[in-house]
Amino acid sequence: MACAVSRAMAEAWLDFLVSVDCGSSLGVYMGRIFSVDQKMQTISLSQPYRNGVRCTVGELTLSANDIKDLKILEMPQGQMKSQARAREEVSSQMQSQSRVQSQMPSQRNGISQCCEEFNCITGRRGSGPGDSGGPVMQMLHMKGGEGDRQTTPQPISKRYGERSVQRGSCSPQQKEQGCHAQSATTDASTDKCLGALNKAIRRRHNSWSSTTRFPGAGTPSKAGNRRVCRGRDKTDDCFADDLDNLLATEFDFEGNLALFDKAAVFQEIASHEKCNGVARRVKYRHDENILEPQPAVFRQISVPEQSKMEYCTDTGLVVPAVTPELHQQLLAAAERGGLTLERRMEVVGICASQMALMLLGGSSRLDPKNSHQRPSVVVLCGVHEQGAQGIACARHLANHGVSVLVYLHNCTKSPPVIAAELRLLQGTTATCMSQHAGLPTGPVDLLVNCLDCTKTCTAQREQPWYRSVVAWAGGSRAPVLTIDPPASGPATPGGLQSKWSLALGLPLALGEGAGRVYLCDLGIPESIFQEVGILYHPPFG
Numbered sequence: 001m002a003c004a005v006s007r008a009m010a011e012a013w014l015d016f017l018v019s020v021d022c023g024s025s026l027g028v029y030m031g032r033i034f035s036v037d038q039k040m041q042t043i044s045l046s047q048p049y050r051n052g053v054r055c056t057v058g059e060l061t062l063s064a065n066d067i068k069d070l071k072i073l074e075m076p077q078g079q080m081k082s083q084a085r086a087r088e089e090v091s092s093q094m095q096s097q098s099r100v101q102s103q104m105p106s107q108r109n110g111i112s113q114c115c116e117e118f119n120c121i122t123g124r125r126g127s128g129p130g131d132s133g134g135p136v137m138q139m140l141h142m143k144g145g146e147g148d149r150q151t152t153p154q155p156i157s158k159r160y161g162e163r164s165v166q167r168g169s170c171s172p173q174q175k176e177q178g179c180h181a182q183s184a185t186t187d188a189s190t191d192k193c194l195g196a197l198n199k200a201i202r203r204r205h206n207s208w209s210s211t212t213r214f215p216g217a218g219t220p221s222k223a224g225n226r227r228v229c230r231g232r233d234k235t236d237d238c239f240a241d242d243l244d245n246l247l248a249t250e251f252d253f254e255g256n257l258a259l260f261d262k263a264a265v266f267q268e269i270a271s272h273e274k275c276n277g278v279a280r281r282v283k284y285r286h287d288e289n290i291l292e293p294q295p296a297v298f299r300q301i302s303v304p305e306q307s308k309m310e311y312c313t314d315t316g317l318v319v320p321a322v323t324p325e326l327h328q329q330l331l332a333a334a335e336r337g338g339l340t341l342e343r344r345m346e347v348v349g350i351c352a353s354q355m356a357l358m359l360l361g362g363s364s365r366l367d368p369k370n371s372h373q374r375p376s377v378v379v380l381c382g383v384h385e386q387g388a389q390g391i392a393c394a395r396h397l398a399n400h401g402v403s404v405l406v407y408l409h410n411c412t413k414s415p416p417v418i419a420a421e422l423r424l425l426q427g428t429t430a431t432c433m434s435q436h437a438g439l440p441t442g443p444v445d446l447l448v449n450c451l452d453c454t455k456t457c458t459a460q461r462e463q464p465w466y467r468s469v470v471a472w473a474g475g476s477r478a479p480v481l482t483i484d485p486p487a488s489g490p491a492t493p494g495g496l497q498s499k500w501s502l503a504l505g506l507p508l509a510l511g512e513g514a515g516r517v518y519l520c521d522l523g524i525p526e527s528i529f530q531e532v533g534i535l536y537h538p539p540f541g
Helices: 002-012 079-101 105-122 173-186 192-204 221-238 243-248 252-257 260-274 324-336 341-360 369-375 384-397 416-425 464-476 526-531
Strands: 018-020 026-038 042-050 061-062 069-074 309-312 318-322 378-380 405-406 429-431 448-450 481-482 498-502 517-519
Touching: 018 042, 026 061, 069 416, 105 448, 324 341, 324 526, 341 384, 341 448, 341 481, 341 517, 378 384, 378 464, 384 405, 384 416, 384 448, 384 481, 405 416, 448 464
Parallel strands: 378 405, 378 448, 405 429, 448 481, 481 498, 498 517
Antiparallel strands: 018 026, 018 069, 026 042, 042 061, 309 318
């Protein structure tokens, strides 16, 4: 009898969808129960998942020693009908033996324990002294749970015909029935895995409660049936979907994103703020300052006399042009302050050579791997201060590996500054010549113009050698960089057309032939500017 009850209990849990927690090392498994082994204390799951990922095997067997927790996720549809049929089957068998077994006091314990197992399956309420008032789900011995627990036998319920018996009287038939009861007690002790399953279900109350599944009476009432139906409806709503289809479905991000109209939402927010009178926050670009700046002052340099021409830097600063007389006063004041002519020549030579190197292509043109294409520069110098500045520029270019040719008109008398710069130039690879017939006939990368001077500009341009040099420069088609152009500009009749011009300190009023004008910082202090009546703030930034 106990073997039949155990098999019925094992079959009652088949096809349940459960979640089994085996600890942090093994993980959480999910699947349907298709086998319960009472002797080996194992359960087998079909189509298992481990930690939400489908297992590669189709079947998986778990031991009761590894199970920490068990949750029921879904109950099979035909389980209620099978439970009712099993309840009727066992009830009919137990009723046929209850009268005989009640007359055997020596076998009382075995029969009571078998009735407990019957109550566990049928869900009927007993009225004996040890009745708990609800459906009995007890395990004989569970491992891996809350410790080992031994159940105590309870008397059989009077509802199944319990009678008062006296100890000491038994018939041969009763002895035979007692042996069956003892074997039922022995067989029931092996149902450890099934008992662990029952205890876990009663403790967790997952998906549906034990009182809903077992209404607590032999004949279920209408209210109990309604509770069972409601519980099953909720369970079906939560867990009736096919897991394979659910896991195979991918979320459509693009489709959901298309449902969101960003422009409409922002328009609604703007209209709402406008209606409520809320001022919108000002948006700043990445190059704007969040703090409120002071008004920018772009005219930071002022001269004593009204300037005829003004220049504007890339940042918007206004630089007024000065007269040649004021420019000479500024250089004289700087020389009195310690900025001698020699120091000024060196500053101009460095500044002009760096600008020329930038115009030639910079480091890419002066790469050691590109030595067969060294840039060539021709420096045209007059016999005056501007010519000395050109010689200083040629020296620095030669020191950077540029092929430099210096043309200096042959004259009987030259200023000391010219002689000093020529002595320094002789120590470089630059070539110096005084005959315009020896100027190169091939292509030239850059021409540096230092021919003109403010004092001798008009008279010098009438000389034959000057016209010959200007004619050669026009035929070479090379771009021209003019250093310290005179106030009349190199674009006057007979002069060279420049693409760039480099002014010193403050620019003079130049013509359109001067090209793009750059300003060279000579390092003159602000106090010297104030000495000549110029309110000065450096425009170099």
